[in-house]
Amino acid sequence: MALKADARAEADRLMAAFQGAGAAVVEADILQPAEVLLDLYGEDIRARAYVTNDPIRGEMMLRPDFTVPVVQMHMDGGAEPARYCYMGEVFRKQEHLSARKSEYFQVGYEVFDRADPVAADAEVFALFASLLAPLNLRAVTGDLAILTAAVRGLKTLESRKAALLRHIWRPRRFTQLLDRFGGRAAVPESRARLLAALASGDTLTQSPMIGLRSDAEIATRLAALQEDAESAPISAEEVARLEDLLTYTGTCTAALAHLTGLARDMPTIAPAVDRMAARLDALAARGIAVDTLDFEASHGRTTLEYYDGFVFSFLATDPDLPPLASGGRYDALTTVLGQGRSIPAVGGVIRPGIVADLKEGAPC
C-alpha cells in the first residue's frame, strides 16, 4: 500500500500533466453542505459519505467527490469554455470490512465546452489513457445517452418511459419494471383488487386522511394506474431489442456496427449512435485503438447517478482493486446545479494512491 506521501507525489505529477493540457487549478472545501449531495444522490449517499453537524450550517458532509463543488463553482460564473483540474482527499465510508480506504486522493480533470462535446469526450479519455498507459490497464467505455434514447423511443405510455428512465441506474428495479410493462410479470394481487374496486366504484378506504400526501395526489396516481392497466404491454419485440442493447459487450468498432444495425429498428437511438461514431473517429485521431477498446452498453449504470452520456473506467487486472480512473459526461448535472443554466460537461478522476501502488509493483 502506497504511503500518503507517494500518493501525493503521484497526484502532483498528474496535476502537472492536467495543467499542461490547459486546465486551471481549482480548490474545493472539504466540508460540503449535505443537502445538495442528498438531493442529488439520495439516501444512498449517507451510507457512503461521512455526515457531520455544524451548529450554524447544519448537516455537512466530508466531500465524497469533487464533481459537485466544481460544477457549482463553474455554474456560479466561470468563463466559457473552461478546463479545470483539482487534487485532494475524498472521504468514503466503507460499509464492509475490507482493505478499501475510506480516505484517499483524487486528481480530476473537467471540461466545460459547448463547441464540440464529442471532441471533449475524446480529449478527456485520450488524456487519461496516455497518463495511465504505462500501467497496462483495461479501459471500458459505454454510453448512457444510447440507453436513454432507446427507452424514450419505446412505443408506450410516457409514464412507463419516465419510470424506466428514473431507474436506468438501478438495473434490478429497471428489469422488474420492464417485465411488468412488457406483460411478462403477473399483476400483483393487491393491484388487481384495487383495479377491480376502481372499476366497480367501490369505496377504496375507510381510513381517515393523514399525512402530507393529499387526496389529489392519490387520485392522480389512481388514474395513472388505470391508464397503465388499460394500455397494451410493450411488445415482446421491443423488449427483446432493448434487452439486446442493454447486454451488449464488444469492441467499440463491433459495437458501433451492432448499434447502427439496431438503430434501423430503434430510430430514436440514431442520433446518439451517430455521436458515438463521431467520438470513435475523434478517439482514433488521438491515437486510441478503438478496434480493441472495450464497449459495454450497461457500463456506468451502477455508479453514482449523474452520468448521462459517454462513460469510461480504467481497471487493473486485480479485481479487488477499485477502478484507477473513471469519468464521463454529465450535462444534466449542470442543469440541476445551474439554476436554469446548463453547459455540456465531461471529466474524470484518477486515484493516484493506486497508481503509485501499481508503479511500485511493476517496472515502468
Add this chain to the structure above:
Amino acid sequence: MLKLGIPSKGRLMDKTFDWFGARGITLSRAGTEREYAGAVDGAEGLDLVLLSAGEIPRELAAGRIHMGVTGSDLVRDKLADWDRQVAELAPLGFGHADLIIAVPACWPDVDTLDDLDAAAAAFRRAHGHRLRIATKYHRLVRDFLTANGVADYQLVDSQGATEGTVKNLTAEAIADITSTGETLRANHLKILADGLVHQSQATLYAARAADWSDAATTLADLAPRLGFTAPRL
C-alpha cells in the same frame, strides 16, 4: 472467564434467564433490584454481565464480552458486516418482532415497494422534497430499500413513538418493529405486502473480536448444553 452479556431488565432479561434455566444454568441478578450485577449457578467459568440490550451489539463488536443475548434486529442494524463481527450461536425463540415498512392506510394506491417507489417519485415532484420514512433502524432499512431499488425517499430519525410521525407531518411513512400490528392500526397505518425488512428474535451471539484464550474451553463445555455447535472464531 467467559463473559456473557444479557439485557439488564424487563421481559428480555426474564426470558433469557428462563432459557438458560431450562438448560441447567441458573442466571440471576445479584443483590438488590437496582444493582446491575449477575450471578451464575450451574456452569464453570461463566461470568454474567448485565447490559442495556441496545449496547450489547457494540460490546460484542469490541470484544469486551464473549457472548451476548440481544435482538437480531439490533445486531444487523448497528454492526456493519455483522456476520464477520459476531457469530450467531442460537436463536432463543422469544422476543419475536418484525421490522416492517408501513404507510398510511388511506393510500389505496400503495401496497407494495413498487408502489412506494412510484409514489415517492410523484411526491418529490409535488412537494420539492423526498418522501420521508421515519425509523431508528437506518442501516437495515436503507440496505433493504437500496436492494429493492426504491428511490426518492429519505430516512428521518425517530427514536420513539414512530407510528405517530405521519399524523404529526414529520414523515410520510415509517419503518418500525411490530409484533401484533395493533399500534399500527390504531395510528391508521398499514404494512406493505412486501415490506418485511427483517424478522427479529432474541439471539445468542459470540464475539469474533474477543480474546478467547481463557474462554474457549468454557465455550466448548457450553455448546452441547445450550444446543449449538461451537463456531470457529
